[in-house]
Structures are given as structure tokens and as C-alpha cells.
Amino acid sequence: MRIFLRLIRRDLGLALRQGADAATAVLFFILCVVLFPFGVGPEPNILARIAPGVILVAALLASLLSLERLFQADHEDGSLDLLALSPLPLEAVALAKVAAHWLITGVPLILAAPLMALLLNLPADGFAALLLTLALATPLLSLIGAVGAALTLGARRGGVLMPLLILPLYIPALIFAAAAIDAALQGFSPRPHLLLLGGLLAGGITLAPFAAAAALRAALD
């Protein structure tokens, strides 16, 4: 467990030292959302209607943006070999890297989301549901993405292949997340949708590290 936390701290330290990775995701998210009013037009009702979907899809794409580098940098410079030979099982290594990825990209997205919701005129009823869904959905995106990143490791043009692999897997998360916010906006309880999302997250935490580790083993072989 101590080594697990040290690995997360190492990744966080690296990301903060380089800075760009963490900032890129959240800036991409903001720009992506800001583009919509220009494209759709500044009609407040329409913006309020599409706000949940726009914010969720933008968050999903922003999370995807930095996933490609999740294992690649370590693979290229040989660190992944050494991580695989550390006392930590490869599953735990994958989970630690996912946790670091979420802290670096997911948390800033959650923090930026209320501002973006304000920008798109999302009614106040939806704010709590938006934050809750993002808190459940962003770690799920990192988990699913890690499997894709591990699978495309070492593949030529892996960065293009990976979104094709994992975007379809994001659909269930997107459906329940959007449904939760919509329910809140219409005065219903978002609870059932959030519970389903939580169920997906629980499944992701237990299964994704194993899938990612299996893919990493194949890449190292």
C-alpha cells in the first residue's frame, strides 16, 4: 500500500513538474465548451437544454486527450519494465496510474465544470447533480481509458486507435450521467441514475486494472 501511494505521488510529481499535461486537459475542456455557444448561437434556452450533454462530452474528450500518454511515456523510456519488476503487482501499478491520471485531469475538470455550467446557463437545480455525476464519471473514464491505453501500447498510431476502441465503451457512462442531470433539471431525483453510474464505477475499479495489466504484460513480452 505504501509503494502504491508512492507510485501515485511519483506520477503526480512528474505531472506537476511538466505542468503541460494537467493544464492541457482542463484548458481543452473549457475551450471545447466555449465553442458551443458560438456554433449553436447565444439562445439561453437552447444552451441550457444542451448544457449537460455538452459538458459531459467535453469532459469525456478532455480525459481522452491525456490518456494516450498514460503508459506510453513509461514504455518509451523503459520505466514500465522497472515498474513491472517492482514489488507491486502490475494490476496495482495500473490502478495507481489511473488514480494519478484522475487526480491530474479528472479533478480539475470537476472543479471547472460549475463555471462551464454557468456559462451555458444550466439551471441551478442541475448543479449538484452535475458535480455528482462528474465525480462518478471521471474516474470511470480514466479506468476504461487505461485499458485502451494499455491495449494500444506499442501499436503504430496508437493515439488514433485508442479513441476508436474506448469511445464506444464510454456510452453507458454518458447515458446514465446525462440522465441523472436531466432528472434533476425536471425535478426528479437523480439518485437511480447516480446509483447505476456508481455501479459502473465499482465494476470498473474491480475489472479494469486486471484488463489493463493483462494488456501491459502482452506489450512487455
Next chain:
Amino acid sequence: MSLFQGRDLTCLRGARVVFAGLDFAIPPGGALVLVGPNGSGKSSLLRLMSGLSRPFAGGLYWDGMPVADDPGEHAPRLRYVGHLDAVKPALTARENLAAWAGLDGGGEAMGRALAALDRFGLAHLADVPGRYLSAGQKRRVNLARLALARVPLWLLDEPTTALDRAAVARMAELVRDHRAAGGMVAVSTHTDLDLTDPDILDVSDFAPDPAAAFAEAMA
């Protein structure tokens, strides 16, 4: 004291058999030098020994116990130095080493990292970021991992690449100390590391005979 053995190892890369029926044994204090032309499987054999890749046939044995029974036991007793130096450009030499020291589970990562750098004559570069290190210096930072903690088995894949003569001498000294303490080392090298009475293993001796393989396929 332990004995590290490989029995009847076959390595497959893609559809090609790199070597087959390879046996080796490294006794305590022993050194196994892997020789052979490029592509003969020296690096593949070292990766097999480390457990990073799995043999197509045959097995590894530690004190007679199959390594495959408990792969998690094997990793902590070895240090693997591959072609890539695993030096992060954003971290200083010391932070790079301390990160690895921390991940092997021990405490005092920073102190151990500094001591290890000192053994490789890199103490003056401790606070230099990895991106400013030369190829030889990066290699020395990577090799300094060997001095972080005592483990029984070192697997070194051409450790002397990019090293100057003084660093090669230092490396030879480190290997000598390691062996004197009962450590084992397997090293692939083109240049002489000046080891005392090593076992030489020519990996290309175990390459499958193409004519025989062809005849077998035709039969």
C-alpha cells in the same frame, strides 16, 4: 545462498525461434556472460530471466523451485538494467533514483539515492535534471539503481554502452563487490567488463538449425 537456473529454454519472437534447448546455471557469486552476434537472443534471454517475458518452453528455477510458481517472489530479488535508461527528463538525477528507491519498498529513499549516485561518481550531478544529462551519465544513473539495495541477482543488458573507461572500471568494481558478497550476475556485453572467471554462454549456439527446421517442417 541460492542457485539460479534455466532449463531447456525456448524463446519465440513473433513466429521465429530465437533459441531453443538453452540451459544455464548461475551459482552464488557466479557471473554468466552472454555473447553472440546481434539478434542472437541475448536481450531476450535476459528479459526471460527477469520474468518480463515468458519462455515458450522450459522454465526458470531458483534453488530448484520453479520461478513460474510465484512470479511475485522473483521480481524483488533481481535488478534489471535494460537498453533504456528510465531517466525522467523532468526529475533530477537524485529524484529519479529516489523514485525507484521508494518503489522497492524501503525507507530513506533520498539518502540511499545519494549514496548510490556517489558510488558512480555522480554526486555532483545529483541536482541536475535528467534532460541535461548525457547518454553516459543517464546510463550511470540507471546503473546506480544496482547500488540502492542488496539483491541477489543482477541482469545487465550491455551495461557498458556509452560509458567512459573510468565508469567501466567502476562498474567492474561494483560487480566484483556484488559477487564477493555472494551475488549473481548475468551480463550481455560486447566490450570486456574484466570479470574474473566468468561462465561464457554463446546464445547463438542454441539457435535452431534452419536446415533441420526446414526438413522437420517438410516431413
